[in-house]
Amino acid sequence: MTTLQQGNTSSMPAKEFLTFVLGDEAYALDIMTVKEIRGYESATKIANAPDYIKGVINLRGDIVPIVDLRIKFNIGEATYNEWTIVIMLNVRDRVVGIVVDGVSDVMNLEAEDIKPAPEFGVAFDSRYLHGLAALEDQMVIIVDIEELISSDEIGVFEGT
Amino acid sequence: MDNLSQYNEVFFEEAQEHLETMETLLLAYDVDAPDMEELNSVFRAAHSIKGGSDIFGFKALTGLTHVMENMLDSARNNELTLTTDLITVLLETTDVLKNILSCYREEAEIDWDIIEASKEQLGAKLQEVTGAEESNDLLKEEEDPGFGFFDDDEADDDPGFGLFDDDEPNSEEEQGFGFFDDDEPNSEEEQGFGFFDDDDNKQNEEKESAEENVGFGFFDENMGDSKNADDKPQQDENIGYGFFNEEPQTEPAATPVENTPAPQQAATQKKAAVKAPAKATETKSEATSIRVETNKIDKLVNLVGELVITQSMLNLIGNDVGESVADKMQSALTELERNTREIQEAVMSVRMLPISFVFNRFPRLVRDLSTKLEKKINLIIEGGNTEIDKNLVEKISDPLLHLIRNSVDHGIEMPSKRLEANKDETGIVKLSAAQKGGEIVITITDDGAGLNRDRILEKALEKGISLPEPLTDSAVWQLIFEAGFSTAAEVTDVSGRGVGMDVVRRNIESLGGRIDISSTAGMGTVFTINLPLTLAILDGMTVEASDQVFIIPLVNIVESIQPVSEQIKQIKGKQLLWVRDEYWPLIDIGKTLGGNVNATDMESGIVVLVETSKQRFGIVVDSLLGQQQVVIKNLERHYRRVEGIAGATIMGDGSVALILDVDSITQFIKSDL
Numbered sequence: 001m002t003t004l005q006q007g008n009t010s011s012m013p014a015k016e017f018l019t020f021v022l023g024d025e026a027y028a029l030d031i032m033t034v035k036e037i038r039g040y041e042s043a044t045k046i047a048n049a050p051d052y053i054k055g056v057i058n059l060r061g062d063i064v065p066i067v068d069l070r071i072k073f074n075i076g077e078a079t080y081n082e083w084t085i086v087i088m089l090n091v092r093d094r095v096v097g098i099v100v101d102g103v104s105d106v107m108n109l110e111a112e113d114i115k116p117a118p119e120f121g122v123a124f125d126s127r128y129l130h131g132l133a134a135l136e137d138q139m140v141i142i143v144d145i146e147e148l149i150s151s152d153e154i155g156v157f158e159g160t
Numbered sequence: 161m162d163n164l165s166q167y168n169e170v171f172f173e174e175a176q177e178h179l180e181t182m183e184t185l186l187l188a189y190d191v192d193a194p195d196m197e198e199l200n201s202v203f204r205a206a207h208s209i210k211g212g213s214d215i216f217g218f219k220a221l222t223g224l225t226h227v228m229e230n231m232l233d234s235a236r237n238n239e240l241t242l243t244t245d246l247i248t249v250l251l252e253t254t255d256v257l258k259n260i261l262s263c264y265r266e267e268a269e270i271d272w273d274i275i276e277a278s279k280e281q282l283g284a285k286l287q288e289v290t291g292a293e294e295s296n297d298l299l300k301e302e303e304d305p306g307f308g309f310f311d312d313d314e315a316d317d318d319p320g321f322g323l324f325d326d327d328e329p330n331s332e333e334e335q336g337f338g339f340f341d342d343d344e345p346n347s348e349e350e351q352g353f354g355f356f357d358d359d360d361n362k363q364n365e366e367k368e369s370a371e372e373n374v375g376f377g378f379f380d381e382n383m384g385d386s387k388n389a390d391d392k393p394q395q396d397e398n399i400g401y402g403f404f405n406e407e408p409q410t411e412p413a414a415t416p417v418e419n420t421p422a423p424q425q426a427a428t429q430k431k432a433a434v435k436a437p438a439k440a441t442e443t444k445s446e447a448t449s450i451r452v453e454t455n456k457i458d459k460l461v462n463l464v465g466e467l468v469i470t471q472s473m474l475n476l477i478g479n480d481v482g483e484s485v486a487d488k489m490q491s492a493l494t495e496l497e498r499n500t501r502e503i504q505e506a507v508m509s510v511r512m513l514p515i516s517f518v519f520n521r522f523p524r525l526v527r528d529l530s531t532k533l534e535k536k537i538n539l540i541i542e543g544g545n546t547e548i549d550k551n552l553v554e555k556i557s558d559p560l561l562h563l564i565r566n567s568v569d570h571g572i573e574m575p576s577k578r579l580e581a582n583k584d585e586t587g588i589v590k591l592s593a594a595q596k597g598g599e600i601v602i603t604i605t606d607d608g609a610g611l612n613r614d615r616i617l618e619k620a621l622e623k624g625i626s627l628p629e630p631l632t633d634s635a636v637w638q639l640i641f642e643a644g645f646s647t648a649a650e651v652t653d654v655s656g657r658g659v660g661m662d663v664v665r666r667n668i669e670s671l672g673g674r675i676d677i678s679s680t681a682g683m684g685t686v687f688t689i690n691l692p693l694t695l696a697i698l699d700g701m702t703v704e705a706s707d708q709v710f711i712i713p714l715v716n717i718v719e720s721i722q723p724v725s726e727q728i729k730q731i732k733g734k735q736l737l738w739v740r741d742e743y744w745p746l747i748d749i750g751k752t753l754g755g756n757v758n759a760t761d762m763e764s765g766i767v768v769l770v771e772t773s774k775q776r777f778g779i780v781v782d783s784l785l786g787q788q789q790v791v792i793k794n795l796e797r798h799y800r801r802v803e804g805i806a807g808a809t810i811m812g813d814g815s816v817a818l819i820l821d822v823d824s825i826t827q828f829i830k831s832d833l
Contacts, residue, residue: 047753
């Protein structure tokens with residue numbers, strides 16, 4: 001209902017974002033892309049894949065690749081323990097898991113809450129960012145996860 | 161309308177099926193020996209499409225099928241005889257109907273002009289034929305009432321007895337003979353009875369033990385037999401008599417004979433005779449099959465795969481169970497294992513279809529092509545009931561289509577040329593399928609001119625294709641699979657458009673199959689395609705290398721050996737294995753695919769010797785874990801393609817193991833080691 005009411009005042013209706021942690025930084029992604037959240041389990045290595053692609057796991061019969069964003073963007077320490085979290089994403093009809101240090105919250109944001117990101121100080125290239133948002137005192141970086149995961153830079157998808 | 165549209169897809173599928181039935185039946189329709197039951201089936205199919213399309217509002221279909229239905233109705237009511245010419249028109253109409261159907265399906269614009277043209281064509285034919293039929297009859301009565309009607313039937317050369325020795329002895333004709341021989345057919349109505357009376361007695365004497373219902377029993381049998389009755393002239397004779405004997409009793413005045421040629425008359429009776437059993441089989445087949453969406457089956461296959469994995473996980477746990485319950489646990493697990501395997505097999509078999517689903521479309525293709533090219537071709541199909549995976553059925557269709565076109569167009573020579581070469585005027589294209597072990601072998605054989613070695617070489621040079629060394633025949637034949645290669649002297653309407661042979665080979669290889677050619681000048685060409693039975697399951701050898709598990713497809717494996725140091729030779733720093741009087745290049749799979757920097761110690765390692773269509777080599781692994789059937793999972797569903805990897809599977813403990821693509825690993829031979 002709130003979505004409908006707010007629809008009048010902003011160009012984009014409010015969306016829910018899942019916030020997650022990489023190192024010391026807080027990020028958020030569109031919750032509609034999230035399939036499920038699970039613990040880290042060791043993956044089967046894939047030949048000639050970059051180090052941030054941990055390999056593939058069996059997700060109830062589907063063979064799904066796991067990408068460690070911490071390694072890819074060199075944020076935090078890529079340690080794996082029982083608290084390491086994998087967010088399984090549904091992106092462009094594919095399932096891809098991303099390894100993060102933790103998930104914290106779900107937040108509601110309207111288009112006007114998202115400020116353009118500056119060109120500095122963020123691990124992600126601005127191409128993959130929606131912008132920045134403030135959650136209480138903390139700055140949250142809103143990632144365009146669909147764009148990021150399907151990019152050549154990650155290389156999970158064929159020839160995009 | 162809208163609430164009906166949810167059923168549109170069902171209608172489309174059914175209509176499609178009906179159209180295919182029509183096509184198949186029309187193709188099989190023997191104008192000389194019309195099978196009334198087949199004609200009825202065609203009529204029913206047309207009628208169903210008409211009815212359905214009317215309800216759903218697909219008016220374009222309704223109009224055309226209506227005209228078609230009229231023609232078929234006339235045919236089954238003996239008001240007209242279906243000639244080859246008419247069958248062609250009917251086939252063309254089914255094509256138009258197929259087009260309209262796909263237009264509706266894709267919500268494209270309907271071309272009403274074509275429909276009208278088609279309607280008119282049908283109508284005109286109908287007019288023409290019904291008119292001609294009458295005059296024909298008049299003609300017959302004038303010149304030779306007895307045999308006149310056989311003019312249509314190709315049997316007029318030797319009407320009296322030739323028929324019985326002939327290759328086309330069908331009941332109707334014989335009945336006809338008896339009929340006309342004995343009787344001057346100047347007044348049909350009367351002729352029938354007088355004649356039958358005669359025969360009646362004769363028949364009774366001859367066949368005292370005849371059952372009450374001889375007439376009917378006879379016809380049924382006759383139906384089934386009529387096609388292979390060739391060698392049984394005596395029986396045929398009997399059939400003839402039996403027919404006449406019983407006919408007047410069962411259906412005395414019902415025969416609507418008004419100048420109707422005898423075959424049709426006979427056919428009507430046959431129709432009456434088989435009507436009841438035919439209906440019974442119809443309902444039976446409806447009850448024994450259902451239509452299921454393929455993704456439901458895929459899901460089922462997937463779930464069963466999961467079940468198999470869970471079951472083997474339980475097996476692992478079961479090994480650790482304490483003594484008190486161990487025995488019970490083990491026997492329960494064994495039971496579970498057996499049940500799971502059976503479920504798996506049953507579910508897999510749901511995906512299997514007879515290959516005739518693909519083969520059935522080729523008689524039409526060959527018929528059309530041979531007409532167009534003015535060649536005489538006899539298409540022989542064998543092994544149509546060989547079952548293959550549904551996915552394969554769909555994907556093998558295009559390559560086969562192309563190969564058959566190729567055989568018809570390039571393989572079989574023109575009739576005159578064939579006669580010059582002392583061959584039968586009619587060329588033979590044979591399409592056959594058979595299961596051999598874990599593979600399906602499909603062959604396309606023609607008895608044409610064979611591949612022209614010189615032309616191929618000439619063409620290859622012209623195209624700048626590098627020639628293989630040594631230049632063996634089979635190597636030369638493989639050249640036609642090169643991109644842009646065509647041996648046709650000129651691009652004809654039939655070939656020279658669409659896919660080339662390179663696409664054929666690529667398609668087949670993408671299915672995990674391979675294609676070979678053998679050809680003899682003047683004798684013909686054989687294309688042999690080997691395909692895996694299913695894309696879903698694979699027999700593999702589980703190996704371990706660099707702490708990772710890989711599956712090597714069993715079909716590629718020659719043997720596994722533990723080499724001794726004398727067998728390992730070095731060439732330019734590369735290792736070769738000397739075994740079976742051959743040097744085998746080696747690939748350290750742990751290093752190549754596992755990313756392990758340290759090469760496996762040859763002395764302790766094991767070499768799996770493998771073979772592909774291109775090369776033989778050895779795969780170095782740490783250990784062999786065992787042989788098992790694995791469910792192939794597509795890696796590319798969620799990830800990009802990986803060189804050297806054909807797919808993945810899920811092991812008993814739930815972990816993922818990669819399946820090696822032995823063919824594409826060969827490329828690592830040059831760079832590796």
